[in-house]
Amino acid sequence: MKQKERPLASLIAGIDLGGTKILAGIADQHGHLVAEARTETPAGKSGDEVVEKMAGLLRQLLAQVGAGEGELSVIAVGAPGPLDPETGIVRQAPNLGWRNFPLADRLARHFRVPVYVDNDANLAGLGEYEYGFQHRFRDLLYVTVSTGIGGGIIINGGVYHGVSGGAGEFGHMVIIPDGGPGCSCGGQGCLETLASGTAIAARARELIARGGGKALLALAGNRGGDITARTVGAAAMNGDGEALDIVRRAGYYLGIGLANLVHVLNPAAIVIGGGVANGLGEMLLGPARQEMRRRVMPVLGRTVEVLPGALGDRSGLLGCLVLARRMKTGAGDISSTVQGP
Ligand SMILES: [Zn+2]
Structure with a gap:
């Protein structure tokens, strides 16, 4: 019919x-x-x-x-x-x-x-460009902070793929070259090990293992293994200082990553999305923006905006x-x- x-x-x-x-x-x-x-x-x-x-x-x-x-x-x-x-x-x-x-x-x-396939973060960036920001910016960098960290490079409204389709793997920028946490990619000290939802939850569990994190533990019903980035975000929202420190620390590392991106690509806009970033909002973005500005060459820092995504999930x-x-x-x-x- x-x-x-x-x-x-x-x-x-x-x-x-x-x-x-x-x-x-x-x-x-x-x-x-x-x-x-x-x-x-x-x-x-x-x-x-x-x-x-x-x-x-x-x-x-x-x-x-x-x-x-x-x-x-x-x-x-x-x-x-x-x-x-x-x-x-x-x-x-x-x-x-x-x-x-x-x-x-x-x-x-x-x-x-016909079926076309592209990387999820590339397409999320393309979505944010077309449905959210194209009237303000010709190019943008998209960073997704969720279980892991990914990204997309949108140039002139199209996705930049690199020679083998792997461009935009921002989560695997090395932030701590020696002694950083091990990463799923086989490296260590990648941004993803320091600022993703998985990293935030891991820091909370480490805190508890050291005898801290009482408020966090209570929020998770005393099951430390159940703590996720969402738990940490909820505790931080309630004003728990330890949880807030973990989120700020993740934001600090995210800001270092953003500074690296700004120096490479001099973007007008970096849009941050993904479930963890959407949930934490300015608790994460505030420190990230601050650390990025502290580290970039002023002439590049003045022209870049770090914005939350417009489209949610x-x-x-x-x-x-x-x-x-x-x-x-x-x-x-x-x-x-x-x-x-
Ligand atoms: Zn990695």
Whole structure:
């Protein structure tokens, strides 16, 4: 049952695939979101099972707006990287347990439309640019602070990928070269080990192991292992000095990372998003901004703004829709197509 006013294959779809949740949306050809839904990422399941769940979510959305699968023209997916946007192969996603998984190809088998894949942080940055900041800035750097730390480099409204698709891995800038905490990348002292949600929770547990953090422990029901960045944020919000120190320390390290970025790229804007940054707000951004300004060459510091994201946890999904629309209209120059059989 196709509605007359809706031309065939006019809908575009975006799927933001995270380690814990999948957020999907369908938009009209102008990029206006008409339906969205979310579900949990199946933990410990194979790539094909995760793809099955993504496809099911899209079918549910199509049914919700009364559209058939034939009305879908293109799908764009934001996935954890590193990945290859040219082939849609996810090279390595530790949270999902994937290595060299052909995500675009597998999803294309379900819908027989082109599927494009890019790094989730790149697309979140693209979403923040297009739906949030493009009228103020031509370029921006996007930093996501959540379980880990990622980033996207948006130049002239497009994503800068680097030679092998890995540009913007801001979380692995080395901040403490010797003796810093070990990182999932195999290095040590990376920004991610000092300012991510995982790092904030680890600092809280270390504090408790030293006999401190009474308020934090109480908030976590005396289960130290249950403490997350959210617990630390809640305690800090309640005025707990120890929790506030942990958040400020994370902000301090984030500020050092931002100073490095400013010296490399001289951006007009750095937009900070991600679940942990969104939750902590100025408690994290204030110290980060202060430390960044203290460390950058004044001429560069005067012209950069550090701003919270405008889209909350929908930046990634909206970025997928930007990519989908650009590829549909031929305005995209990133990623490549993988056509269904
Ligand atoms: Zn690292």
